Amino acid sequence: MDRPRVVVIGLDSVTPELLFERFRPQLPRLSKWLDRSAHGVLKSCDPPITVPAWAVMFTGMDAGSLGLYGFRNRRPGTYFQMLAPTPSGLPYPPIWDTLSRSGRRVCVVGVPPGYPPPTVNGIYVSDLLTPPGAADFVTPSSMAEEVERVSGGYIFDVTFRSDERARVGEEIATMTRRRWTLARHLFAKEPWDLFVVHEIGTDRLHHAFWKYFDPAHPRYDPDPRFANVASDYYRLLDEEVGAFLEGVPDDVTVFVVSDHGSQSMQGAICINEWLAREGFLSYRSGTAPGTPLESAGVDWSRTRVWGAGGYYARLQANVVGREASGIVAPEAVEALLDEVVHGLRKLRTPGGAPIEIEVARPSEVYDEVRGVPPDLLVYFDDLRWRSAGTVGHPTLFLDENDTGPDDAVHSWDGLLAAGGPGITARGRLGASHIRDVAPTILSVLGVAPPRTMRSTPISALLGRHRSGRIGP
Ligand SMILES: [Zn+2]
CATH class of the missing domain: 3.40.720.10 (Alkaline Phosphatase, subunit A)
Incomplete structure (x- = not known):
């Protein structure tokens, strides 16, 4: 053959x-x-x-x-x-x-x-x-x-x-x-x-x-x-x-x-806006709608968690010894992330519907963890909502993707x-x-x-x- x-x-x-x-x-x-x-x-x-x-x-x-x-x-x-x-x-x-x-x-x-x-x-x-x-x-x-x-x-x-x-x-x-x-x-x-x-x-x-x-x-x-x-x-x-x-x-x-x-795509959830409203993230001054977080003047001395946009929210803790201006003790990270997830589970859509929050911890879902993983992967409503990383929005929920017109998610x-x-x-x-x-x-x-x-x-x-x- x-x-x-x-x-x-x-x-x-x-x-x-x-x-x-x-x-x-x-x-x-x-x-x-x-x-x-x-x-x-x-x-x-x-x-x-x-x-x-x-x-x-x-x-x-x-x-x-x-x-x-x-x-x-x-x-x-x-x-x-x-x-x-x-x-x-x-x-x-x-x-x-x-x-x-x-x-x-x-x-x-x-x-x-x-x-x-x-x-x-x-x-x-x-x-x-x-x-x-x-x-x-x-x-x-x-x-x-x-x-x-x-x-x-x-x-x-x-x-x-x-x-x-x-x-x-x-x-x-x-x-x-x-x-x-x-x-x-x-x-x-x-x-x-x-x-x-x-x-x-x-x-x-x-x-x-x-x-x-x-x-x-x-x-x-x-x-x-x-x-x-x-x-x-x-x-x-x-x-x-x-x-x-x-x-x-x-x-x-x-x-x-x-x-x-x-x-x-149902829309986008402004993860950093939410973190700021809940006291996990601080800026040094007000920001215009749609400002990328890296341009928003994050006050790292008062920021414990920040997130990135995309098909899911990558959450990162600002950890002492790992981040340049870290303030969260390594042993406090898990409890902090639990607090974030607990808060996210209370989120409701503008129509009042609950949003299913699914989370994955790299150490639990991967055989090995290389590179710089998110501390927590967060999926909103079975991926139907994106994560928006930009800040300054007057609302937590956007109809559109914050990085350009987009009709679909994964x-x-x-x-x-x-x-x-x-x-x-x-x-x-x-x-x-x-x-x-x-x-x-x-x-x-x-x-x-x-x-x-x-x-x-x-x-x-x-x-x-x-x-x-x-x-x-
Ligand atoms: Zn693909």
């Missing part, structure tokens, strides 16, 4: 409901492939955010072990300096490293964190974190001209938090067309054992257009200019990804995955679909976990996982004889 090969198609932020049900009747190619696959929910990680989630998926390690708590992570010893994660900063190897070391050839397009692109045995095109105008976006660097020429001008990401919705919609479609043109070219031309493509357009579409296609959105807008943007984009995806899938030989095992789901349930010779299952599956994707792919490829990898192959996909760890 020929050496097993695997293709992974990553559709950022796509929910099982959207792909398996709502848009499926309009997606003949993807639907035909799904008919022959096993598919179900892929539970995301803590936190369910793009960069950590893809890193968790392809290393098989949790986000704490990787030191990734968001798109960017706090620089040690600073209050507000943030660092963008890089592939070389990952403390555990993604599967393309393991495969490269065992002599397999890989081709990876766009998986975060992917800039600067790592050296692999094959090709790596960098990701959405690629700075505009960067010349070093592919390894080997000799491929740069070819990537640009074949794609017609490769696009890493679009500016999606914008009122120019028509422009955003066109740019997302153009980005996706160019990415899959390149993917099909590399697929046909290059030798590979693992071929991975990450599409960020789906996530950008959800953020920019969710309120135009979901009547349950609190600010649902049936604007006829945008009512069909989402279904048109999914049909484009069917053409682009479907044409790619039609070129995949039958002896290749294919995974279609997403890193988390999406849902309509949800816990991403998707997993798999088919081909390595997969024994068919039809609907129970839920799998994002961490178990890496060992599953290595199992299909017959390559032993690194000894440090703590996750296990998804037995529901592989059948009992393929489950569990495989020997070195």
Whole structure:
């Protein structure tokens, strides 16, 4: 039998409901492939955010072990300096490293964190974190001209938090067309054992257009200019990804995955406003609405806790010996955080409804805690409310995201679909976990996982004889 090969198609932020049900009747190619696959929910990680989630998926390690708590992570010893994660900063190897070391050839397009692109045995095109105008976006660097020429001008990401919705919609479609043109070219031309493509357009579409296609959105807008943007984009995806899938030989095992789901955004909770009102945080003077906390003149001598915005609130205690102007004794941190959570649980929406507060302590949810983790991860109402980090707002609740127009937030349930010779299952599956994707792919490829990898192959996909760890 020929050496097993695997293709992974990553559709950022796509929910099982959207792909398996709502848009499926309009997606003949993807639907035909799904008919022959096993598919179900892929539970995301803590936190369910793009960069950590893809890193968790392809290393098989949790986000704490990787030191990734968001798109960017706090620089040690600073209050507000943030660092963008890089592939070389990952403390555990993604599967393309393991495969490269065992002599397999890989081709990876766009998986975060992917800039600067790592050296692999094959090709790596960098990701959405690629700075505009960067010349070093592919390894080997000799491929740069070819990537640009074949794609017609490769696009890493679009500016999606914008009122120019028509422009955003066109740019997302153009980005996706160019990415899959390149993917099909590399697929046909290059030798590979693992071929991975990450599409960020789906996530950008959800953020920019969710309120135009979901009547349950609190600010649902049936604007006829945008009512069909989402279904048109999914049909484009069917053409682009479907044409790619039609070129995949039958002896290749294919995974279609997403890193988390999406849902309509209820609004944003001004976490630092709340902390200030409750006496946990102080400013030296009044602040204009929407001021970033780092510009707000925080009085650290009277601040015990501060937070960061995003899909969840990252709470940090101002700890003696850890923060430059820390005032909270290390042994008092836990009780302080309990007090904060107790207060947050009393929050009510402007309509008077309670808000479910879910918290995660890094030391409890991660095998290891690297980098600078939040002291507490706080999720509002099953992620339906964002955290707003800016201050000076007259209210604790914002209808809009404080960092630009945005209609969607993340949800816990991403998707997993798999088919081909390595997969024994068919039809609907129970839920799998994002961490178990890496060992599953290595199992299909017959390559032993690194000894440090703590996750296990998804037995529901592989059948009992393929489950569990495989020997070195
Ligand atoms: Zn994502």
